[in-house]
Amino acid sequence: MSDCIFCKIIQGEIPSAKVYEDDSLVAFRDIQPAAPTHILIVPKKHIDSVNALAPEDEALIGKMFSVAKEIAAQESVAEKGYRLVVNTGAEAGQTVFHVHLHLLGGRDMRALI
Ligand code: AMP
């Protein structure tokens, strides 16, 4: 997707603070962090949102959670707790239409949902 900001990050056209990369996923720090640890886990394959997932994406989505677990440990938030969020659609607050998993940690989030 030529106009997708996350595809541009994946292709190295826009800089990012990467914390993880493999053949199918990349993870980088959110540019406007909502918590001390705020990392986005993003598939290299462009998928607009959860609404556009196909059955063949199931392994990829599962891997996003496995990588989130590893990054949570790396960022030292695994023990205290962290939140994994996927916004889907405008009303949920999705602003970048390339599916991604937010990993949020390092502050108390119990007052929120
Ligand atoms: P969402 O609202 O779930 O679509 O989340 C999109 C997230 O991408 C927001 O938290 C933005 O702060 C973040 N974001 C947008 N542009 C960039 C960028 N260039 N580098 C890192 N994070 C970004």
Ligand code: ZN
């Ligand atoms: Zn994209």
